[in-house]
Amino acid sequence: MASSLTKDSAGTAPGTGKTFFGHPRGLATLFMTEMWERFSFYGMRALLVYYLISGGADGTKEGIHGGGLAMTMATATAIYGVYLAMVYLLAMPGGWFGDRVWGPRKTVTIASVVIIAGHLTLALPGQAMFFIGMALVAAGSGLLKANISTMVGQLYDGPDDPRRDGGFTVFYMSINIGAFIAPLVIGTVGETVNWHFGFALAGIGMALGLVQFLLGTKHLNPRSSEIPNPLAPAERKSVLVKSLLTVIVAAVAYGAIVAAGLFTLNWALVPLALIGLIIPVAVLVRIKRDKDLTNTEQSKMSGYIWFFAVAAIFWMIFDQAGSTLSVFGSGSTTGSVFGIDFPATWFQSLNPLFVMAIAPVLAWVWLWLARKNQEPSTTVKFAMALWLIGVSFFIFVVPMLMAGDGTKVSPMWLVTIYLAQTIGELCLSPVGLSVTTKLAPAKYASQMMGVWFLAVTAGDSVMSLLSIGGVDLNTWPVVAGEAAVACLAGLGIFAYRKKIIGLMGNVH
Structure with missing residues (x-):
């Protein structure tokens, strides 16, 4: 091929x-x-x-x-x-x-x-x-x-x-x-x-x-x-020893838990979810507290933390496409268009389809606005992403209520939700990759792309911890609550946009 x-x-x-x-x-x-x-x-x-x-x-x-x-x-x-x-x-x-x-x-x-x-x-x-x-x-x-x-x-x-x-x-x-x-x-x-x-x-x-x-x-x-x-020979030996010790400690600890008859699935899920939340925070704190950074780099990192937090909220909701939205598509939609039945997994193809269709159009819109000196700043684009992901879940509440008595709703509800989320993704994901490279301190230039992906880790870890803690993410009050959080966070970053832009220095 x-x-x-x-x-x-x-x-x-x-x-x-x-x-x-x-x-x-x-x-x-x-x-x-x-x-x-x-x-x-x-x-x-x-x-x-x-x-x-x-x-x-x-x-x-x-x-x-x-x-x-x-x-x-x-x-x-x-x-x-x-x-x-x-x-x-x-x-x-x-x-x-x-x-x-x-x-x-x-x-x-x-x-x-x-x-x-x-x-x-x-x-x-x-x-x-x-x-x-x-x-x-x-x-x-x-x-x-x-x-x-x-x-x-x-x-x-x-x-x-x-x-x-x-x-x-x-x-x-x-x-x-x-x-x-x-x-x-x-x-x-x-x-x-x-x-x-x-x-x-x-x-x-x-x-x-x-x-x-x-x-x-x-x-x-x-x-x-x-x-x-x-790796130098000494470094290789050190990594092997530390890795082996970590495995031994984990094996002994979990062996004792199993032997005591206390093991449940949460003994694995909770530590992993906490690791997924703690490591991103620790990485940001380590970079922010590095005394080798100049005052300008410190300021840019302060601005970047705003974008990181916004991205974590966005991905927490967006990635429920494979859980909350997916299960709703299976049990609560008619699963047919123009009399043609289709498997519920096909809903998962909507996002990449919309990305391929909309990304070139949105790129052209940004360029057109830039020529008129009216292109939204990175901060405003992130706020737009949060509003769109929030609106998508407010929309989601409507078919959830309609299906509450067992009624099957039109699949077009999910099509609309995925469309709104995709536009939000295109306001955040490529822009986030770009601003990460622009705000990265010189010392961490090669590591910052990995830091950006940790926003996904943090968001998905929060999603997991909420489920473990007994929050039912598949009910309309919780969906509405997530929508409200996203819209309020979008309003917050929009309200503080001048402060954030000031922290970013010459990056806009």
């Missing part, structure tokens, strides 16, 4: 006369790898909560076929939140492995193998296999996430290469293509045929990605095989 998307051109990628839409040939390899990885990831995500509640009372109520783990919706939401939080948290050590242990190319190869093993483990029945498989997928996704982006950057002649930004734009389209196709294929198989067949299909997708990655590595920059900052 990658070759069919290339075209002849003189002199770009080493050793070949072809380009990929005018970019180095290696971009096709990385594009397809990322597309298949996202295919496997979003396919598994589309099935996750359904599989967890299948066979239980909540699954029966939502009309989901059996064969799952028969958990309550509260437990499923907590697991889902922790899983997403760990994927984004593990992107930081994933980048560390690429920089200091294996190099980006080898790290992506190992990550792909781990992801395949995880999905194939999920394809085996049983609760133990599920948790082992989910841990492997989270670890593999974390290893792959940072390193494949690094290799995209290595294809170009430094940050001033005029093709670089366009290359990343093409690359990120692969995410949405994979995310769009996955629920239509994996979701349909898992939801209508067999859960484990769906998980196996996700593994096959990642395997296809790995095969084409290995075949296409000759088109990558040779630097992708190098270890930028290899």
Whole structure:
């Protein structure tokens, strides 16, 4: 497939006369790898909560076929939140492995193998296999996430290469293509045929990605095989000793808990959710308190913390697309359009579809407003994102009330909700990536992208802790409460926008 998307051109990628839409040939390899990885990831995500509640009372109520783990919706939401939080948290050590242990190319190869093993483990029945498989997928996704982006950057002649930004734009389209196709294929198989067949299909997708990655590595920059900052022997020994001690302590502690007959699932979920909340806060505090930073950098970090907090609130609500919205789509919508029935997992394809359709339009709007000197500031765009995500959940309250007596509502309610959330995402996500690079202190320039992803970790960890604490995220009063929090937070950042802009210095 990658070759069919290339075209002849003189002199770009080493050793070949072809380009990929005018970019180095290696971009096709990385594009397809990322597309298949996202295919496997979003396919598994589309099935996750359904599989967890299948066979239980909540699954029966939502009309989901059996064969799952028969958990309550509260437990499923907590697991889902922790899983997403760990994927984004593990992107930081994933980048560390690429920089200091294996190099980006080898790290992506190992990550792909781990992801395949995880999905194939999920394809085996049983609760133990599920948790082992989910841990492997989270670890593999974390290893792959940072390193494949690094290799995209290595294809170009430094940050001033005029093709670089366009290359990343093409690359990120692969995410949405994979995310769009996955629920239509994996979701349909898992939801209508067999859960484990769906998980196996996700593994096959990642395997296809790995095969084409290995075949296409000759088109990558040779630097992708190098270890930028290899561990010294003493450092390697120290890391191994500390890692081994951590594993031993955890094994002894949890062994004692199991032996005492006290172990429940919350003994795993609560610590992981707390880690997902504490680490992002600790990282921000460590950077903010670094005495090596100049006064200007300190001020910019103070401004950045506002954006980080806003992003955490946004992602906490946005990521309920795979839990609260997903289950509502299964049990409370008609599941048909113009007389054509479709699986509920197909709702998960709406967001990437809308991203691909709306992103170019919104980019044009920002440029048009910029030419008229009327483009909203970063602060205002973040406020808009919060208002849109809040409005989407206020809209959600209406069909929830309509379906309270068992009435099936039109799927267009969910289409409208996903549309509002997608526009909000486009006001926040690309803008957040940009402002992160602009506000990053020089000392932490290479780490700040990982810090940005920790906002997702923090938001999803809060979602998980709320579920563990007994808050039912699937009831209309809670949905309305989340909507109110988002809108009030949006109002707050808008009201303080001048103060935040002042902290940002020359960045707007």
